[in-house]
Amino acid sequence: MEADITLRVDGEDRKVTVDTRTTLLDALRDRLGVTAPKKGCDHGQCGSCTVLVDGRRVVSCLSLAVARDGAEVTTAAGLADADGPHPVQRAFVANDALQCGFCTPGQVCSAVGVLAEVKAGWPSAVTEGDAAPELTDAEVRERMSGNLCRCGAYPGIVAAIREVGA
Amino acid sequence: MTDQLTPNAIGRDVARADGPLKVLGAAPYAYDQPLTDPLYLCTVDATVVRGRVAGVDASAALAMDGVELVLTHENAPELSTEDGELRVLQSPEVHFRGQVVAAVVATTTEVAAAAAGAVVVTYDTEPFAVTAGSDPAGLHAPEKVNAGYPTDTDDGDLDAAVAAAAFTVDEEYTTARTHNNPLEPHTTVATWTGGDLHVFEASQSVFGARRVLAGVFGLDPERVRVTCPYVGGGFGSKGSPHAGAVVTVMAARMLPGRSVKFALTRRQMFRLVGYRPRMTQRVRLAAAPDGTLTGVGVDVVQESARIKEYAEQTAVAARMMYAAPNRRTSHRLALLDIPVPTWMRAPGEAPGMFALETAIDELAARVGIDPIALRVRNEPERDPATGKPFSSRHLVDCLHEGADRFGWYDRDPRPRSRRVNGWLVGYGVAASTYPAYRMPANSAVVRYTADDRYRVEIGASDLGTGAWTALAQIAADALGVPQDSIDLAIGDTRLPRATVAGGSSGTASWGTAIVEAARAFRDKFGRTPEPDDEVFADAPENTAAKDFALHGYGAQFAEVRVHEDTGEIRVPRLYGMFDAGRVINPRTARSQLVGGMTMGLSMALHEDSVMDTALGHTANPDLGEYHIAANADVHEIRADWLGIPDERLNPMGSKGIGEIGITGTAAAIANAAHHATGVRVRELPITLDKFLR
Amino acid sequence: MKPFAYRRATDARSAVATVAADPDAAFLAGGTNLVDHLKLGVACPSLLVDVSDLAADLVEHLPDGGLRIGAGTRNSDLAAHPVVRAHYPLLSEALLSGASGQLRNAATTAGNLLQRTRCGYFRxxxxxCNKREPGSGCPAxxxxxxxxxxxxxxxxxxxxxxxxxxxxxxxxxxxxVVLGPDGERRVPIGGLYRLPGDDPTRDTVLAHGELITAVELPAPFGGRARYRKVRDRASFAFALVSVAAAVRMHDGVVEDLRLVFGGLAHRPWRAAHAEDALRGSAPTxxxxxxxxxxxxxDARTLSGNGFKxxxxxxxxxSVLRELTDGAAEPEDDA
Known part of the structure; x- marks a missing residue:
């Protein structure tokens, strides 16, 4: 069954007809040609498809597009602004926080989400007590564990995120 | 000796050239290529292990709006291959659970998936064997093992050495079935136009993919173009096309002019693209009272597929690592009704060095000397396997230098001697090694375009290794220009031929061709060429391989913590010191080595593909249940190198670094876990249950 | 995935009426469990009723000192809620030990509670699988x-x-707090889940069409609490064993406690025997x-889970030692 929806993708309103079965990820990639988010597992287990929906990081593979009608979606392609790439993206390059690059768009979206979550005072599993979290290595590792990287760029990813959050 | 480049760009710590594109998500991987009205393929996979397809009812699928084609063994084009893995849909036979038995092509992924689910396949089944030991046919000795090594070796008299030894080790080590699982699933996008085939293939070798696909479809390779500028990891599984590529090309052939896209599901990644087989190694060591090895024996039994033999060269590292006059090795296969295994990062050395280096640690404990001292004591003068001199071998330096930097000698060697906040803490060490290969059949073109810019072309692949960066650095030095004067082109069969990004041979193989072309270019055109001046050159023969044993080395150190109550195991520190020749780009090289060590950690602690013997397939085929190391599992991992060029190998003096990082890691961690707890784990992965009492 | 219709609910009563009337309908909230199951062919509804817009994401104090959590409250919001962190840290710890940041941002409170039991064969x-296809057997x-x-x-x-x-x-x-076609009822979470028995198809006591609209917590238990999760990865993995524990001590004696195991049974396992054994005792x-x-x-182990x-x-x-002030903490020697 088909549905007409509108998504605001990387700052641009996009009308698209989807199947009710179409995930947000497939709507972006196959129907809108927005291929920055990647399909690594299609079951929420790798994080390669992470995008920001209304400012929050989510896996776009476990979200039905029809249920996101009207949402604002930011992919790695949309993180850049007139000044160039997002500081997280620049820090990823500087810290060689990637190799094959396939998980990277999801990693950077997730990292932007993490920085906002830490700024908002959200705790993680490694936050001690009810204090405001600090952006330690342990915090970054825990918070970024939903984004698998098979090339093993984790140390660079942690360094990049700490650099931006410092 | 080869004529060495004067290092200027090479050795420089420059950022990954493709980084800016990748962080934006703008690097076009195989599935991301813009196409007009593509079609989507979804396969139907066997739900029985062994037998025959008795019938296929595709009527419901064909009735769905948007379904363009249902492909079965009854209507599939005939293929010209005898390769049991690639003979897709050529007969009703089913050889393993999950084999492709039909495929649907439709206008959307949703329709393709639903239609594939609506294809009704019935089977006649036969008894099957999916684990070693359950196969009545017994074990099989392959003609040779992967990379062309002999199956068995026998020097001296191992049994006599063991009988006469002051100290012995005789243990079995088991490594799990593990899956490459690059984050990018294997992907094929195929379009036939007239008699020409264009394929975007997630591949570590566009020329290898072309050769295989041309062969399978009986085509002149010149009519096949394979393009793949960016690869989302592969670690061996993308070294050669698999069934998914064949079925996609087949479907596209039946839908001429249309592009057919297929990306495997993650579940299919556990059965259709190869994996490292489960294996058991019996390791025997014999030593004199001072720890001098008198005998080394490794007997490997591994699982392989009945339809296509793959024999991992697991015992090969033990043939050359340590001096011992009596050495015997063997490889045997259990040929089973299971998916076809293939290369996974450091085939042979990764499992082989787990067993050997754990056994060496066990021997050190029995002899009562430091495991580093034991290794140093058994350092060979010449390669024990071939009798050739080593082109260079700095293992002892790696051990000593690494030990100092890690703080190895801080440890109390007694097991279970250190406890911090309820965690038992231990240190472990292991050696690493990997051959320094350079492949024949590489060529490059250097062309002067204009304005001090040079275009350098070679059909190489970058699966995350840093080839985009390192090859530009090599070209710059070979031409004597800055790196930013180089426009590199890779990843297309329209470029000069190149070998696989595999065997840690890419940089050496492609770099040598580029240097040859650049030097020929300067010889012909000098320093002031005209636009479009161009030279094509083949890489010269690898003469060093005839006279020398060519290998890289390393020493890895692990700090491990095991929770006293729960057995949870963590690796707060991994340190690797490598003998990797000259390093072309420290930044991308460090990432490669750390990445290899990370995969080694993952192999040590997490990865375990469990065969369900009743159902005959992997019981945990997704990333939620087949764990690979997540960010929180990886703490401090560092890699350094000695930085001693090996001038015999290639004009860069480099050794390959893509695979050595995974070798020895699991042993270092297992040895550290033993030091922490007193529990010797000989079966990977090292999970918490192994420490529980 | 078989085709399905999608409807966005605007009020809970009509959502419940719609789903209750159609045996092939299902509620959709965060989607992290259901969409996964749709793709796997484990769930095959013909109609999805999206309850995301029901404004059920309020966390409010109750007059008895308790807390009412709207069913649609996202896991990450609930875990970060200052009242939850201060007074129900067990809840926050448990939530944060589950899934990943991305999943917690989508998953709702009721959706988390109503996720299906986990088994590779079910998936x-x-x-x-007897849960998916009654009578087909249990390969696990x-x-x-x-x-x-x-x-x-x-x-x-x-x-x-x-x-x-x-x-x-x-x-x-x-x-x-459960809304059904016949009105509202209250189901203690301790009684929400079923053991499989001879009908593993049902994970909970809820009838088809019943919708959790809120979860209510009594006033804080007091004492110290801890959620400890043991798993095969350091993060982003399901529990092999987890322990949710709350202990109130008085004069060196356990005054009262609550102990629940995760990862051991078809439902969270209230360790009542252990509670009874310790209540009123010194925690040696x-x-x-x-x-x-x-x-x-009464534990019965299988071929691969005896270590549990x-x-x-x-x-x-280990958890009780920590919560009872380390009565018998092993000493460090380094």
């Missing part, structure tokens, strides 16, 4: 059962419930071990 539509009993149940299982099903939140909610004595190492052993006396018995015992002892 594999090509395998037999003789197959890959590392993650499976050691308590309360049946020959028909040995799956475990994966929700960390549920274990914490049981320990907190929470109650689900011997007493803690005896309490854990009492709870695990010592793991559950040791984890429970």
């Amino acid at each position: 594999d539509a090509t395998a037999p 009993v003789a197959g890959h059962n590392r993650h499976h149940a050691i308590l309360g299982a049946s020959p028909d099903c040995v799956a475990t419930h994966p929700s960390d939140l549920a274990a914490a909610m049981v320990a907190l004595d929470a109650t689900a 190492e011997v007493a803690l071990r005896a309490a854990a052993d009492a709870e695990l006396l 018995v010592p793991l559950a015992r040791n984890t429970l002892v």
